Amino acid sequence: MQLPHFKYHAPRSINTLNALIEKMKGQAIIMAGGTELIPRMKMRLIQPENLISILKIKELEHIKIKKDKKIEIGATVRIDNLVNFFKENRPFNAIFQAANMVGSQQIRNMATIGGNILQNTRCKYYNRTLQWQNIMPPCHKRGGNICYAVKNSKRCFAVYQGDMAAPLIVLNGKGEFLFDKNFIQKPLEDIFTGNGAMPFNVGKGVLIKFILPQPEDGLISTYKKYRIRDGMDFPIAGVAVAIKIKNKKIDDIKICLIGVSSAPVVIKDIKDFISEKKLTDKLIHEISEIVYNQAHPVENTDGDINKRRYMIKQMTFEAIKELIDGYDK
Amino acid sequence: MINKGVKKRLITLNINDRDYHVIIDDRDTLLYILRDKLMLTGTKDACGVGECGACTVLVDGKAVLSCLMLAIDGQGKKITTVEGLAKDGKLTDLQKAFIQYGAIQCGYCTSGMLMSVVGLFNTNPNPTKNDIKKAIEGNICRCTGYNKIIDAIEAVKDKRLKDKNDR
Numbered sequence: 001m002q003l004p005h006f007k008y009h010a011p012r013s014i015n016t017l018n019a020l021i022e023k024m025k026g027q028a029i030i031m032a033g034g035t036e037l038i039p040r041m042k043m044r045l046i047q048p049e050n051l052i053s054i055l056k057i058k059e060l061e062h063i064k065i066k067k068d069k070k071i072e073i074g075a076t077v078r079i080d081n082l083v084n085f086f087k088e089n090r091p092f093n094a095i096f097q098a099a100n101m102v103g104s105q106q107i108r109n110m111a112t113i114g115g116n117i118l119q120n121t122r123c124k125y126y127n128r129t130l131q132w133q134n135i136m137p138p139c140h141k142r143g144g145n146i147c148y149a150v151k152n153s154k155r156c157f158a159v160y161q162g163d164m165a166a167p168l169i170v171l172n173g174k175g176e177f178l179f180d181k182n183f184i185q186k187p188l189e190d191i192f193t194g195n196g197a198m199p200f201n202v203g204k205g206v207l208i209k210f211i212l213p214q215p216e217d218g219l220i221s222t223y224k225k226y227r228i229r230d231g232m233d234f235p236i237a238g239v240a241v242a243i244k245i246k247n248k249k250i251d252d253i254k255i256c257l258i259g260v261s262s263a264p265v266v267i268k269d270i271k272d273f274i275s276e277k278k279l280t281d282k283l284i285h286e287i288s289e290i291v292y293n294q295a296h297p298v299e300n301t302d303g304d305i306n307k308r309r310y311m312i313k314q315m316t317f318e319a320i321k322e323l324i325d326g327y328d329k
Numbered sequence: 330m331i332n333k334g335v336k337k338r339l340i341t342l343n344i345n346d347r348d349y350h351v352i353i354d355d356r357d358t359l360l361y362i363l364r365d366k367l368m369l370t371g372t373k374d375a376c377g378v379g380e381c382g383a384c385t386v387l388v389d390g391k392a393v394l395s396c397l398m399l400a401i402d403g404q405g406k407k408i409t410t411v412e413g414l415a416k417d418g419k420l421t422d423l424q425k426a427f428i429q430y431g432a433i434q435c436g437y438c439t440s441g442m443l444m445s446v447v448g449l450f451n452t453n454p455n456p457t458k459n460d461i462k463k464a465i466e467g468n469i470c471r472c473t474g475y476n477k478i479i480d481a482i483e484a485v486k487d488k489r490l491k492d493k494n495d496r
């Protein structure tokens with residue numbers, strides 16, 4: 001399958017990248033590992049005039065632990081490097097778990113963390129070859145005004161399936177973006193619009209790095225993923241949980257879902273619900289029920305939606321149980 | 330689309346320890362250049378979108394998908410294809426084991442499968458069965474049912490570890 005024509009550029013520094021972007025006046029797209037962008041280009045879902053590869057910019061490819069114990073992850077750090085870096089790291093275990101389950105080994109070797117977070121939303125009626133598109137009138141995501149997944153819908157429900165977003169969000173990660181020569185940091189959960197057709201509000205900003213705060217005492221985290229095959233597949237439901245344990249009680253909890261909506265879903269009202277309660281299986285069941293009630297997948301990925309919702313509940317239970325049971329060990 | 334004004338470039342790719350000078354379009358994938366320009370057709374073209382692993386090659390020792398990599402990004406890297414495994418017409422222990430264990434039937438997945446396994450051994454000379462399964466999870470085989478492939482890889486691992494200990 002041939003790609004459409006484009007002009008290739010590969011700046012070696014952030015300064016030259018900036019100059020290029022300015023010169024191209026928005027007519028360029030950034031490519032990192034290409035594992036998400038190239039299939040979309042092959043399917044002619046996007047046909048950029050200019051393609052800027054950022055892989056030669058050395059400043060973007062490092063992971064650093066800063067003096068204040070914050071961790072900085074450059075945008076082009078490969079998923080496989082994350083697997084190795086976060087192996088056996090209890091507070092950040094969710095990052096290891098998620099990274100280890102992205103795509104296949106070849107994908108993990110090529111794919112970057114920045115590209116993972118900024119991957120487009122997906123839909124089984126959208127991510128199709130040109131031939132398919134030619135026989136179906138365009139839906140919202142292709143500039144039309146219908147939706148095949150949710151009949152009569154006025155908006156697009158394409159799903160966000162980036163595995164890495166869930167752990168980075170529960171661990172309070174921030175992204176640093178470059179907009180017109182200015183560097184701006186944003187909590188990751190704030191970069192999503194919730195609209196499947198236009199999933200991000202960071203426009204043409206370039207993702208430079210991620211910043212993870214120093215892990216607090218008692219912080220533990222994990223990630224669970226549901227997919228049809230055990231390898232290679234995108235998540236059709238994913239749950240990341242981060243818990244802070246203090247005096248044998250849950251002092252803080254953050255849960256984030258992916259694969260069930262056009263943006264990651266940060267579970268609301270959960271911290272107040274558990275405050276000061278004893279850690280029992282019953283409590284974990286109740287938390288899972290709250291999470292279940294905030295997951296609303298639609299029929300546009302592989303798998304059955306009821307099963308996907310059920311799996312959200314089940315995986316939430318297993319994740320919390322595993323974290324708590326493993327805490328004293 | 331009209332290709333008016335499409336600029337060609339002359340690049341050098343180091344493949345199997347040999348420099349190839351080749352004229353490319355920016356849009357050419359490494360897979361296309363390997364098969365259609367350099368006639369290195371051992372690397373297979375199947376899905377074209379990252380889902381089958383038939384096009385797997387090594388870049389600087391790591392297994393990657395040549396259908397998702399631009400040829401131009403291969404400059405300055407060490408690329409290895411299945412043609413680079415055998416030396417002087419002699420198959421490697423891994424290739425022999427694939428034959429011996431019946432890990433090849435139609436053979437379409439084989440070159441990609443082999444490259445994934447070489448990539449695995451490059452980083453981990455003593456993989457568990459799970460490590461092996463994980464290393465080849467991106468390589469679809471519609472014939473063998475995978476068990477014979479895993480058996481072949483385990484046999485090579487055991488033999489290599491034994492030879493190392495005997496030395």
Ligand SMILES: Cc1cc2nc3c(=O)[nH]c(=O)nc-3n(C[C@H](O)[C@H](O)[C@H](O)COP(=O)(O)OP(=O)(O)OC[C@H]3O[C@@H](n4cnc5c(N)ncnc54)[C@H](O)[C@@H]3O)c2cc1C
Pocket residue numbers: 029030031032033034035036037038039054075076079101102103104107110111112113114115116117118119120161162163164205206207208232233234235378379380
């Ligand atoms: C077979 C297959 C299986 C996959 N399975 C999974 C999976 O299980 N889970 C999962 O999460 N993903 C999966 N993916 C999707 C993809 O491989 C990953 O999300 C990967 O991490 C994307 O990273 P990349 O560097 O290749 O991104 P690219 O393809 O280079 O880019 C992705 C998008 O992000 C933009 N972008 C990239 N970097 C930047 C930056 N620094 N600043 C601004 N914009 C940027 C690009 O313009 C593009 O729109 C799969 C892909 C394939 C082909």
Ligand code: SF4
Pocket residue numbers: 122123124125126139140141142146147148149150155156157158196197300
């Ligand atoms: S959810 Fe509807 S509008 Fe969005 S991509 Fe799918 S079919 Fe198109």
Ligand code: FES
Pocket residue numbers: 373374375376377378379380381382383384385394395396397
């Ligand atoms: S042809 Fe590259 S993964 Fe299928």
Ligand code: FES
Pocket residue numbers: 432433434435436437438439469470471472473
């Ligand atoms: S041997 Fe036929 S696909 Fe693997």
